[in-house]
Amino acid sequence: MDFSTLFIIIIGSIFINNFVIARFLGLCPYIGVSKKMDSALGMGMAVIFVMTMASTITWLIYTFFLNKATSIFGIDLTFLRTIAFILSIAVLVQFVEMVIKKAAPELYKALGIYLPLITTNCAVLGVSLLNINENYNFIESIVNGAAAGVGFTLVLVLMAGIRERLEYSKVPNSMKGMPISFIVAGCMALAFLGFSGMKF
Amino acid sequence: MKAIQEFTKGIIKENPVFVMALGLCPTLAVSTSIQNAIGMGAAATFVLVCSNIMISLLKNLIPSKVRIPCFILVIASFVTIVDMAMEAYVPPLHKSLGIFIPLIVVNCIILGRAEAFASKNGVFKSMLDGLGMGLGFMLAIMVIATIREILGVGTILDIRILPASYKPMIVAILPPGAFITIGLLMGLLNIIQNKKKSKAN
Numbered sequence: 001m002d003f004s005t006l007f008i009i010i011i012g013s014i015f016i017n018n019f020v021i022a023r024f025l026g027l028c029p030y031i032g033v034s035k036k037m038d039s040a041l042g043m044g045m046a047v048i049f050v051m052t053m054a055s056t057i058t059w060l061i062y063t064f065f066l067n068k069a070t071s072i073f074g075i076d077l078t079f080l081r082t083i084a085f086i087l088s089i090a091v092l093v094q095f096v097e098m099v100i101k102k103a104a105p106e107l108y109k110a111l112g113i114y115l116p117l118i119t120t121n122c123a124v125l126g127v128s129l130l131n132i133n134e135n136y137n138f139i140e141s142i143v144n145g146a147a148a149g150v151g152f153t154l155v156l157v158l159m160a161g162i163r164e165r166l167e168y169s170k171v172p173n174s175m176k177g178m179p180i181s182f183i184v185a186g187c188m189a190l191a192f193l194g195f196s197g198m199k200f
Numbered sequence: 201m202k203a204i205q206e207f208t209k210g211i212i213k214e215n216p217v218f219v220m221a222l223g224l225c226p227t228l229a230v231s232t233s234i235q236n237a238i239g240m241g242a243a244a245t246f247v248l249v250c251s252n253i254m255i256s257l258l259k260n261l262i263p264s265k266v267r268i269p270c271f272i273l274v275i276a277s278f279v280t281i282v283d284m285a286m287e288a289y290v291p292p293l294h295k296s297l298g299i300f301i302p303l304i305v306v307n308c309i310i311l312g313r314a315e316a317f318a319s320k321n322g323v324f325k326s327m328l329d330g331l332g333m334g335l336g337f338m339l340a341i342m343v344i345a346t347i348r349e350i351l352g353v354g355t356i357l358d359i360r361i362l363p364a365s366y367k368p369m370i371v372a373i374l375p376p377g378a379f380i381t382i383g384l385l386m387g388l389l390n391i392i393q394n395k396k397k398s399k400a401n
Contacts, residue, residue, distance in 0.1 A: 021375060022375055023229070024224075024225050024226075024228045024229035024375070024378070025225055025229075025303075026225070027224040027225045027228065028222075028224060028225070028308060031221065031224065079280060079284060080280070081302075082276050082279055082280050082283065082302040082305055083273065083276040083277065083280060086272055086276050086305050086306070087269070087272070087273070087276075090269055090272065119306075120306045120308060120311060121306070122225050122303045122306040122307075125302070125303060125305065125306050126299055126303060129299045129302055129303070130299060133298075133299065172387075173390075173394070174387050174388075174390035174391040174394060175383075175387045175390070178221060178383075178386055179383045179384070179386040179387035179390065180383065180387075181383070182379050182380070182382050182383030182386065183379070183380055183383040183384070185379040185383075186376045186377075186378075186379030186380035186383060187376070189374075189375040189376040189378075189379055190371070190376040192375075193374060193375070193376065
């Protein structure tokens, strides 16, 4: 286990290949839930949690059930990965929701409404598929999942901060709402392009 | 509503991308070239039409409490079919679309149409609705891809249309270009709609 590989994965997923800005995953919550700082933080925390769990579980499913070389059945089921992943993510989200509701009602109050939305967040399925495509091992997958979640939260919170200010600024009538958010996202993407010079 | 209207509403009036802001991730991600845009649009249209037909056939069998997982399962099966077919017949396109083909599963347009339309209407209407929405999606990606390809590379479908002396605006095919293009297009649509409204009054 090499710590520098993990470090590269973390920096890569948060800044260089940020899931929202550079890979275009999870845009719906990025535009939809970024109106207020509180809800952006809540959504971000829920996504970090679910992404880390989803990376763990989908990696295990892929390695022990689907991939021929390492499967306990010894048959090639890789064509089932989309179905297997989306179902396990849906089950996972439901399960997490139930556990949090019982074990930590306070946390449930804060995250509850965001959890169901996460099933159809393409960033979660995206990180599971990317872990497999990049041939990450178990630890690398978990770290990548968590880092991708942190990157998502980072840009979501930044966006919420900017949009709270935008409420008070003069925006042309036809650009109000979604159009101006996209322009802001474009400027943010330009700024994040600066990180792509950081090659290891 | 007449059957033809079910088809045409998705293309302009209720365009899934520009009007309803659904399916943004694939729209922005694959609109770097027109070729990718057509491929993505065709794949999504196929899944949308098939899943709409299937769900409208099954609508009386699916208990309403577990309908969302059932819809996702139906959609995921068709996405797997598309994924495997594209890998077999058009490997370069499959490679350049990458993970966005399996991600059609979580495209909100498809689940949205299943929930809002196919689970309440007949087979024929659902098919037309799926076809219209799919073509509307394809049209939206193609508009964005055309703008980005002309500005960023100077070509349309790899045919050079701007003179060779044109220095390509590389930022247009990078991520910022996608965000700014769709932002400006949405603003433009708002201007047109506002004009229409003020004329009607």
